[in-house]
Amino acid sequence: MESKEKIILTGDRPTGRLHIGHYVGSLRRRVELQNSGEYDEIFIMIADAQALTDNFDNPEKVRQNIIEVALDYLSVGIDPEKTHIFVQSAVPELTELSFYYMNLVTVQRLQRNPTVKTELEMRHFEGGTPTGFFCYPISQAADITLFKATTVPVGEDQKPMLELTNEIVRRFNHIYGDVLVEPQILLPDNAACMRLPGTDGKAKMSKSLGNCIYLSDSAKELKKKVNSMFTDPQHLTIESPGHLEGNTVFTYLDAFCTDEDFAQFLPEYKNLDEMKAHYTRGGLGDGTCKKFLLSVLNSRFEPIRERRAQWEQRIPEVYEILKRGTEAARKRGQQTLAEVRHAMQIDYFEDTALIAEQAKRFAQAKG
Numbered sequence: 001m002e003s004k005e006k007i008i009l010t011g012d013r014p015t016g017r018l019h020i021g022h023y024v025g026s027l028r029r030r031v032e033l034q035n036s037g038e039y040d041e042i043f044i045m046i047a048d049a050q051a052l053t054d055n056f057d058n059p060e061k062v063r064q065n066i067i068e069v070a071l072d073y074l075s076v077g078i079d080p081e082k083t084h085i086f087v088q089s090a091v092p093e094l095t096e097l098s099f100y101y102m103n104l105v106t107v108q109r110l111q112r113n114p115t116v117k118t119e120l121e122m123r124h125f126e127g128g129t130p131t132g133f134f135c136y137p138i139s140q141a142a143d144i145t146l147f148k149a150t151t152v153p154v155g156e157d158q159k160p161m162l163e164l165t166n167e168i169v170r171r172f173n174h175i176y177g178d179v180l181v182e183p184q185i186l187l188p189d190n191a192a193c194m195r196l197p198g199t200d201g202k203a204k205m206s207k208s209l210g211n212c213i214y215l216s217d218s219a220k221e222l223k224k225k226v227n228s229m230f231t232d233p234q235h236l237t238i239e240s241p242g243h244l245e246g247n248t249v250f251t252y253l254d255a256f257c258t259d260e261d262f263a264q265f266l267p268e269y270k271n272l273d274e275m276k277a278h279y280t281r282g283g284l285g286d287g288t289c290k291k292f293l294l295s296v297l298n299s300r301f302e303p304i305r306e307r308r309a310q311w312e313q314r315i316p317e318v319y320e321i322l323k324r325g326t327e328a329a330r331k332r333g334q335q336t337l338a339e340v341r342h343a344m345q346i347d348y349f350e351d352t353a354l355i356a357e358q359a360k361r362f363a364q365a366k367g
Helices: 020-036 059-076 092-104 107-111 114-123 136-146 156-176 219-227 248-256 259-265 272-281 286-311 315-343 352-366
Strands: 007-012 041-046 084-087 151-153 184-186
Touching (some): 007 136, 020 041, 020 151, 041 059, 059 286, 084 315, 092 136, 092 315, 107 114, 248 286
Parallel strands (some): 151 184
């Protein structure tokens, strides 16, 4: 089914404060899309129910992080007048739709999902994998399709999830009729934003690895993390030729800096290409590179830190924003679920034709 409306669905698990990997991978793009005026509705979900699949024994962690994620959203520029921010567990229609989708996906298909495989390897569940965690790709499909989202801005690692979602949409529509919408994935347009590494050079920024730069980090914390950042272990002196591959400082510069940053903070270079050329031939120290990166990051994140500090003084208002967003999400979800139940022929009490038909059938049988 094709939708005439243009709708975005995206979100994050509330497992901690959001970091700059989230910012370059999704948050920055969400603000741009929100302000583009091209979309009829935008839904951003705080996926607390999904977070409980591997934090089921620590619900307080999820509960506390709801507000942290909401503050990060508002601080980067998500506007509640333009975007619905909602809490997943407060939209029961998502749970019901997930249950119906479980009949459309085999266990074998879930086992082949590369994202699930990777996540399982990372978590090492003791005593076996929780069923809820194993089935979370089905839950994600419900998250997307309940709102008839046409666009899902995510990272490259979420491609398998979108593929499964579209398989479910096609199978549902084939069996029950043309109800659901196939979403399109929207990937980051900057290759450096596909997966920003941790400050230690590890492939993934992770709270457990302690290699994150958080959006809420103070200027002092940011300076400490940038100064300790992994560069080129072979670049022992300033005169030594430097290597760019695997050099976290230059990966971050690829993701963040512009020609205007050079004009403001490092005018001896016109652009990043000139800086890279100097570094690779030798004569440019890591300290200079880190100092420039720190200036760039501070210029991006100081306004975000200031907005967050302001919102932290208005916590009841933040919860009211979440409540309003969740109400809007439920209204949209109830419309879709009514169509789904009708297509599946399980809307017994709303189907007046069915009731009349059954009444007539039994009356004729008696006659």
